[in-house]
Amino acid sequence: MKKLETTVDFYDDFYWAGREFTADNVDQMIEFMHSIGVRKIDWMYDTFWTYFRYPFAGKKNIIAYAAEKAHSMGMELHAIIKPFETGISELFVPHTFPRPEGVDVIEDMNGYYYWVDPFTAKNPHFRLKRKPGDWNPKGDVKTIKLVSTNDSEITINAQDLEIWTGEKNGMLEKYDGGFEYSKSIEWRSMFPVGNECRVISLDGLCIEERYRYILVKNKNCSEKGTFSNTMQNIMEIYDEKGNIIPSTPAGSTRDIDPVNRMKTYQSKKYFEYTSSEEVQEFLADPEKIRKAMINAYSYGMKQRDFYGHGENTLFSQRVFDRDGYAGVARGKIEYISGAMCPAYTEVQDYWLGLVKECIDLGVDGVNFRVEEHSSKSLERDEYGFNEPVLEKCGDRIDRDLVNRINGQAYTAFLTKARDLLKLKGLSVGVHVNAEFIYPDDRPAPNHERIPPNIEWEWEKWIEEIADAVYLKSMHMNTEAHADHFIDKVSECAKKYGKPVIYISTNKEVRFSGDQSKIEYEMKKVLDHPRLDGYNLYESGEYTRMNENGRIEGSSEVAEAVKKYFCII
Numbered sequence: 001m002k003k004l005e006t007t008v009d010f011y012d013d014f015y016w017a018g019r020e021f022t023a024d025n026v027d028q029m030i031e032f033m034h035s036i037g038v039r040k041i042d043w044m045y046d047t048f049w050t051y052f053r054y055p056f057a058g059k060k061n062i063i064a065y066a067a068e069k070a071h072s073m074g075m076e077l078h079a080i081i082k083p084f085e086t087g088i089s090e091l092f093v094p095h096t097f098p099r100p101e102g103v104d105v106i107e108d109m110n111g112y113y114y115w116v117d118p119f120t121a122k123n124p125h126f127r128l129k130r131k132p133g134d135w136n137p138k139g140d141v142k143t144i145k146l147v148s149t150n151d152s153e154i155t156i157n158a159q160d161l162e163i164w165t166g167e168k169n170g171m172l173e174k175y176d177g178g179f180e181y182s183k184s185i186e187w188r189s190m191f192p193v194g195n196e197c198r199v200i201s202l203d204g205l206c207i208e209e210r211y212r213y214i215l216v217k218n219k220n221c222s223e224k225g226t227f228s229n230t231m232q233n234i235m236e237i238y239d240e241k242g243n244i245i246p247s248t249p250a251g252s253t254r255d256i257d258p259v260n261r262m263k264t265y266q267s268k269k270y271f272e273y274t275s276s277e278e279v280q281e282f283l284a285d286p287e288k289i290r291k292a293m294i295n296a297y298s299y300g301m302k303q304r305d306f307y308g309h310g311e312n313t314l315f316s317q318r319v320f321d322r323d324g325y326a327g328v329a330r331g332k333i334e335y336i337s338g339a340m341c342p343a344y345t346e347v348q349d350y351w352l353g354l355v356k357e358c359i360d361l362g363v364d365g366v367n368f369r370v371e372e373h374s375s376k377s378l379e380r381d382e383y384g385f386n387e388p389v390l391e392k393c394g395d396r397i398d399r400d401l402v403n404r405i406n407g408q409a410y411t412a413f414l415t416k417a418r419d420l421l422k423l424k425g426l427s428v429g430v431h432v433n434a435e436f437i438y439p440d441d442r443p444a445p446n447h448e449r450i451p452p453n454i455e456w457e458w459e460k461w462i463e464e465i466a467d468a469v470y471l472k473s474m475h476m477n478t479e480a481h482a483d484h485f486i487d488k489v490s491e492c493a494k495k496y497g498k499p500v501i502y503i504s505t506n507k508e509v510r511f512s513g514d515q516s517k518i519e520y521e522m523k524k525v526l527d528h529p530r531l532d533g534y535n536l537y538e539s540g541e542y543t544r545m546n547e548n549g550r551i552e553g554s555s556e557v558a559e560a561v562k563k564y565f566c567i568i
Contacts, residue, residue, distance in 0.1 A: 002534070043363075047117040084372040106121055128340065129385055140239065146202075148229055166295070184201065232378070234326045339374040366429070371433055418465045430468075474505070504537045
């Protein structure tokens with residue numbers, strides 16, 4: 001008989017409820033899961049917010065309470081550890097926002113990341129590091145060039161343009177020096193092919209090295225606009241010798257939308273940054289917020305849609321005479337926003353500490369998930385080149401070798417984690433993502449869910465480490481690619497006698513409405529000879545807190561499940 005499981009990403013349950021959970025609420029949620037046939041719960045153990053550091057209903061935390069409740073009903077509860085989810089890329093504020101004393105944040109070109117693991121905040125150098133070379137270039141800016149994709153005539157003139165500069169994101173002031181304006185046709189090598197391009201040159205500048213952020217504003221805009229290029233190619237900056245200065249493209253002010261989300265958190269003690277007195281006072285003043293956001297942009301980040309349909313990639317178009325600006329920050333971001341490098345012994349030891357914490361909570365096992373929200377970057381392939389890795393590479397950077405070293409280090413951690421769990425008689429689950437075999441096939445792909453430059457030794461995990469294998473993210477691929485992934489991984493798992501669980505498409509489980517997607521998936525699981533179960537992902541989508549403060553489950557999801565799974 002094939003199994004029905006579910007995942008709890010408790011942050012989402014908590015967020016949608018908008019209020020504290022009680023012990024009764026947890027009981028109600030688990031009782032509904034049991035009523036539809038769920039016999040195993042996978043509960044995420046997140047370290048970037050403080051909820052799991054607080055006791056709950058007389059237990060160490062909510063997971064310890066939930067595990068006891070599940071056991072009382074004949075169910076299992078396993079923790080999910082996401083080793084690389086240690087600093088959420090989407091959740092940052094520009095430097096114009098407060099930085100409260102004693103609150104963990106990570107600072108970079110974009111500003112302050114305020115949802116961060118405390119260990120990562122205290123050891124930011126353990127994050128995946130940029131390849132050596134160009135992240136901190138020297139020299140004043142003497143020339144700015146704005147580059148179109150073609151050689152069409154333009155109507156943009158010198159009087160239409162303003163230059164703004166600043167030392168911090170959001171802290172920009174109008175440049176008061178003059179500039180010499182000219183237009184030309186120049187060839188550029190641009191992916192996928194080069195072209196003759198219309199170029200606007202602003203010469204005779206003296207923008208000192210300390211002014212990292214440079215924005216050119218255009219007052220001559222129309223609804224459509226014609227002067228466009230990709231984010232990475234539309235603006236160039238040059239030093240006094242005519243050498244191009246490496247830079248990072250500005251995204252959009254729309255990419256930074258912290259205020260509504262932050263106001264949701266500010267009364268909650270579990271979000272240290274937003275609940276601080278200094279930030280609460282700031283958020284209460286609309287004029288302060290407005291001023292802080294006027295000249296704030298994201299830099300080098302793909303934003304925003306959380307699940308991969310955001311507008312920014314290196315190849316997204318910036319239309320200068322429609323959007324009204326183009327901008328860069330000089331240099332590159334030295335470290336990825338949150339994900340840490342597995343090659344450090346200290347990082348592995350910290351992760352193993354999380355495993356021990358979960359063991360102490362009374363769980364039945366731990367599942368390890370690579371996928372995260374902590375490595376968003378438009379140039380993510382340039383990260384993962386940390387010192388312990390480069391030391392093993394010798395005198396040259398070999399990307400294949402870097403991938404292997406990082407991958408072997410992560411497998412070494414999993415092996416140690418397995419040994420800890422087996423000493424206690426607990427099980428080990430591993431998530432295998434479709435991206436391990438196929439890149440995202442969607443028109444606006446999202447490759448920021450898997451840390452870069454790591455060779456995932458998933459076949460070794462299945463053979464030597466896992467008791468169960470979880471398939472993840474098939475919805476990012478065409479049906480042919482997804483089916484091949486399922487077949488390939490399930491064949492490997494069956495070779496070693498390991499059960500395979502299909503995790504449902506993220507956010508396709510709905511409390512009400514069309515359930516055809518999950519019905520399609522459940523039928524696929526039942527029909528496939530090597531799939532052993534289906535994981536409803538996630539509880540926050542099919543349960544909710546009603547106006548009376550009770551957790552209720554979706555009758556529509558219950559009916560859909562009953563078509564395919566027997567309740568025992």
